[in-house]
Amino acid sequence: MTDTAIAPAGPDQRAAFRAATFGDVLRSEWTKLRSVRSTFWALTMTVVLGVGLGAAISAAAAHGYAKSSASSKLSWDPTALSLDGIGIATLAIAVLGVLCISSEYSSGMIRASLIAVPKRGRMLAAKSLVFAAVTLVVGEVTSFTAFFVGQALISGHAPRAALGDPGVARAVVGAGLALTALAVLSVAAGALLRHPAAAIACMIAVLFVLPAIAQALPDSWRNPVTEYWPTQAGGQLASVHHAANTLQPWPGFGVMCLFVAIVYAIAWTLLDRRDA
Amino acid sequence: MIEARDLVKRYGSIVAVDDLSFSIRPGLVTGFLGPNGAGKTTTMRMILGLDAPTQGSVTVGGRSYRDLPAPMREVGALLDARALHGGRRAYDHLLCLARSNGIARRRVDEVLRIVGLEGVARRRAKGFSLGMSQRLGIASALLGDPAVLIFDEPVNGLDPDGIHWVRTLMRALAAEGRTVLVSSHLMSEMAVTADHLLVLGKGRLIADTSVDELVRSSSRQSVHVRSPQAAELAARCREAGAAVAAGTDPDVIEINGVDSAEVGKLAAAHGIVLFELIPVRASLEEAFMELTRDSVEYQAAGAIR
Numbered sequence: 001m002t003d004t005a006i007a008p009a010g011p012d013q014r015a016a017f018r019a020a021t022f023g024d025v026l027r028s029e030w031t032k033l034r035s036v037r038s039t040f041w042a043l044t045m046t047v048v049l050g051v052g053l054g055a056a057i058s059a060a061a062a063h064g065y066a067k068s069s070a071s072s073k074l075s076w077d078p079t080a081l082s083l084d085g086i087g088i089a090t091l092a093i094a095v096l097g098v099l100c101i102s103s104e105y106s107s108g109m110i111r112a113s114l115i116a117v118p119k120r121g122r123m124l125a126a127k128s129l130v131f132a133a134v135t136l137v138v139g140e141v142t143s144f145t146a147f148f149v150g151q152a153l154i155s156g157h158a159p160r161a162a163l164g165d166p167g168v169a170r171a172v173v174g175a176g177l178a179l180t181a182l183a184v185l186s187v188a189a190g191a192l193l194r195h196p197a198a199a200i201a202c203m204i205a206v207l208f209v210l211p212a213i214a215q216a217l218p219d220s221w222r223n224p225v226t227e228y229w230p231t232q233a234g235g236q237l238a239s240v241h242h243a244a245n246t247l248q249p250w251p252g253f254g255v256m257c258l259f260v261a262i263v264y265a266i267a268w269t270l271l272d273r274r275d276a
Numbered sequence: 277m278i279e280a281r282d283l284v285k286r287y288g289s290i291v292a293v294d295d296l297s298f299s300i301r302p303g304l305v306t307g308f309l310g311p312n313g314a315g316k317t318t319t320m321r322m323i324l325g326l327d328a329p330t331q332g333s334v335t336v337g338g339r340s341y342r343d344l345p346a347p348m349r350e351v352g353a354l355l356d357a358r359a360l361h362g363g364r365r366a367y368d369h370l371l372c373l374a375r376s377n378g379i380a381r382r383r384v385d386e387v388l389r390i391v392g393l394e395g396v397a398r399r400r401a402k403g404f405s406l407g408m409s410q411r412l413g414i415a416s417a418l419l420g421d422p423a424v425l426i427f428d429e430p431v432n433g434l435d436p437d438g439i440h441w442v443r444t445l446m447r448a449l450a451a452e453g454r455t456v457l458v459s460s461h462l463m464s465e466m467a468v469t470a471d472h473l474l475v476l477g478k479g480r481l482i483a484d485t486s487v488d489e490l491v492r493s494s495s496r497q498s499v500h501v502r503s504p505q506a507a508e509l510a511a512r513c514r515e516a517g518a519a520v521a522a523g524t525d526p527d528v529i530e531i532n533g534v535d536s537a538e539v540g541k542l543a544a545a546h547g548i549v550l551f552e553l554i555p556v557r558a559s560l561e562e563a564f565m566e567l568t569r570d571s572v573e574y575q576a577a578g579a580i581r
Contacts, residue, residue, distance in 0.1 A: 017420075019345030020377045028376035035368035036361060108359025111326055112416065115353050116376040118325040118342040275327040 025117055025126040033100060033130055042096035043138050046089045050142035051149055053085025058150035065158035078161040079168050079240045082150020083143060083175050086238070093135055093179055094203040097186025100131055102196040110276055120271050128187045128264070135183035139176030143238075147172045167240040167249075174237030174249065178256065181234055182207075185260045188267040207231055230259035277302060277455055278323060278424065282332035285318050285479075292318040294479035295332075300457050300472075302423070305450045307470030307487075308459035311568055315479040316459040317355070320428055323457075324353055336424055348377040352417030353426040357409035357433070362402025366393060366412055369401060374419050387415040392441075406433030414445070424455040431465060443469050463564040477568045490563050499531040499539050502552035512542050530556070 033039050058081045065076070101124075104110040117123040147163075154160045163169045186203055193199040211232055214225040223245040226232050234256025236242075237249045247255060278300040285293040293315040300306045308316050321327040323334050325341035336344065336351055344350050360369055370384045388394045391411040396404070404412065410433055417425055427446070431439045446469055450456045460466050466473060466487070473490060475483040483490060503509055506529050510520040518533035531539055536555040543550050558566075 017346050017349040018378060020347070024378040025376050028372050031368065031372045031375050032361075032364075035365065035372065036363045038363065103361060107361050108356055109361050111355055111359050112373060113376075114326060115324050115351075115355075116348055116373050118344070118347055273328075275321070 020117070022122060022126065025122050026130060028116070029123075029126045029130040032127075033134065038099060039096060042092045042099075043134070045092040046138055047142050047145070049092065050086045050089035051146045053088055054082045054146035055085075055149045055153055057084045058082045059153040062154040062157035075241065076159060077239070077241045078151060078154050078159065079147065079165075079171050080238075081154070082147045082161075083171065083238055085146055086139075086143060086175050086179065087235075089142060090179060090182055090207060091204070093139075093183050094186045094207060095200055097131055097135075097183045098190040098199040098203060099196055101127060101187055101190040102194055102199050105194040106196055114276050120276075121268055124187075124191055124268055124271055128184050131187055132180050132183050136176060136180045139179035139183075140173065142179075143172050143175035146175075161240070165240075170249065171238050171240050174253070178234045178237050178253065181253070181256050181260050182231070185230075185263060188260065188264040191267040191271050192263065228255060230256045277338075278334070278336050278457065279338075280319070280323075280332065280334040283319065283322060283329050283334055284331040285315070285322060285327060286330045292479055293322070293329075296476075296479070296481055297332075298474055298481060298484055300455055300474075302455040303450055303453050304471040305446050305456045305458060305469055306472045306474060307466035308457055308474050308476065309463065309466050309470075309564065310461065310476035310482075312461055313478075314461075314476040314568075316461075316476055317428055318479075319476070320353070320355065320426055320457070320459065323426060324351070324355070326355075346377050346420070348373065348379065348420030348422065350420070350422050351424045351426065352420055352422040353428075354410075354413040354417045354430060355426075355428045357406065357413035360401050360409075360412070363400055365398050365400055366404070367397040369412065370416055370419060373416050377420055379419055383419060383421075387418045390418060391415040407435060407438050410434055410438070410442075414442070422454070425449055425457070427456075427458045429459055429461070431460070431462075439465075463561045464559075467560040475564070475567055482567050487560065490567075491557060491560055493563075497532075497535075497558060498556045499534070499536045500528070500552065500554040500556050501531060501539060501550060502528050503543070503548060503550050505548045508546065509539075509543060509548050512546055512548075513539065516542060527551075 058078070061081050065073070104113055113123060114120060151160045151162075161168050163172065186199075189202055190196070190199045193202060211226070211229055214222050214229065217225065227245050227247055233247050233252040236247050236252030239249070242248070246252065280296055280298050283293055283296040284291070296315070296319060308319070310316050318327060322329050323336065323341065333340065341347065341351065364372075367384060367388065370387065371381065374381070374384050385394070388397050391414050393408065393411050393415060396408065401409065401412065410430060414427070414430060417427065431442050434442060446456055446458055450471070458469060470487055472486055473483065474481065485493070501509060504527060506522075506527050510522065510529050513520050513531050513534060516534055516538070518531050521530045521532070522528075523530065536553055540550070540553055542548075
């Protein structure tokens with residue numbers, strides 16, 4: 001308690017310091033992400049839900065295959081079945097993405113963060129990039145594992161897919177990419193809305209509620225909504241069979257990325273202008 | 277060196293900071309003093325680039341905070357000790373901040389030792405007492421070994437030992453030639469910590485003065501006398517032009533308008549016996565109350581009916 005020597009030398013003799021770089025901020029954001037327990041649990045949930053639900057859905061569908069109708073045998077899509085769990089696992093990524101910035105607002109940590117990094121765009125970019133990279137790794141691990149586990153369960157009961165089949169490798173990789181785009185969207189939503197509950201509710205609305213409401217609309221309304229709704233459009237990258245009123249895989253993913261870019265730009269602008 | 281020019285901050289129709297200009301010099305502890313709601317925190321937030329001024333500007337070392345190339349190396353700040361992620365370990369909290377400015381890991385251990393938290397470095401911050409959080413906040417301000425330090429109410433929640441430690445730390449930081457700005461709404465705290473005072477009231481600068489000057493300029497200087505002939509002394513003093521107030525004790529009077537030497541001479545000239553003759557300087561607390569009387573945001577009514 002009596003040790004009040006702050007530095008070996010007075011401020012005049014302080015070692016020359018270098019300017020803070022974007023790399024420094026990246027390392028800081030990585031440290032932030034890995035040093036809270038919610039990160040570990042949310043990522044574990046992503047893998048467990050993605051693989052586990054995919055396995056359950058694949059196994060159930062494969063056992064029903066023999067008794068199913070001829071038309072449903074025609075649209076049999078073993079890749080989509082094995083990746084089905086990722087749709088729910090998405091929620092874990094969305095919540096974690098929202099929390100990694102909005103929890104800073106609710107705790108007040110954002111003030112310490114912005115005092116350390118007053119160039120706010122740099123902080124948001126580093127946060128998004130770190131979380132996107134982590135999601136990409138976890139997302140690809142989840143989708144590849146879900147695919148192989150799902151195909152193993154389908155095998156012997158129904159026709160299975162292989163990575164070499166047309167469009168399959170793209171769909172499996174695409175599931176991870178779509179998850180990554182969503183990760184950036186949720187960080188942007190968290191920065192925009194600042195309240196964890198509001199931002200999570202908003203993400204659930206975008207992901208699940210609004211697409212469900214669209215199903216109740218008349219065809220003339222429903223079709224363009226299902227075609228262009230960002231998360232639906234982005235999801236096309238992860239499907240092998242092209243259904244009616246949906247975009248092609250890459251254009252669909254492009255729509256999703258455009259939407260993410262717009263929300264991100266708004267979040268960036270407001271973050272810079274608003275008092276923290 | 278912190279310099280503010282014509283600083284104004286409005287939130288809608290509320291004026292939080294009203295045309296503030298000051299400069300804060302290195303090598304001194306500058307106390308930022310004012311009642312609650314005077315605009316101290318808002319001003320600090322503007323210095324640190326968290327809030328944008330409605331008008332005017334504020335610079336640190338000649339530059340706006342957002343333009344500092346390595347902010348934590350130049351300015352260390354503690355605004356709100358509770359403002360951190362409770363699930364993060366103390367060590368990791370400091371490491372996140374250190375990394376963002378390229379500060380080495382060993383400096384984290386160093387500042388934890390300086391504030392006496394090395395024993396709880398691995399504990400999660402939500403289990404910390406307010407006093408421990410304050411120490412952690414001070415540690416984060418010291419990370420970059422900065423030339424300018426800004427502390428908002430740093431002694432809040434500290435025990436007497438902790439308060440003494442913070443005072444010593446502030447003085448040591450200033451003695452090393454750093455610029456130290458400390459806010460408080462407690463005059464008594466500033467009296468023992470600060471060299472220079474910036475007194476705020478309702479967002480305006482009421483005084484920019486040294487602690488000694490503030491007391492000297494206060495109008496409340498009186499002489500406390502205990503005497504068995506108090507009534508006679510009171511009469512003599514009134515003749516000499518002083519104001520005399522009597523208390524409940526008939527032997528005690530408070531004399532205003534003449535100094536203690538004069539009272540002593542008067543007593544000797546008239547053969548009055550004195551038991552006590554005490555010059556009473558206004559305490560800093562009173563000087564402060566007098567200054568800010570018109571600018572207290574929420575004032576209690578004089579009497580309760």
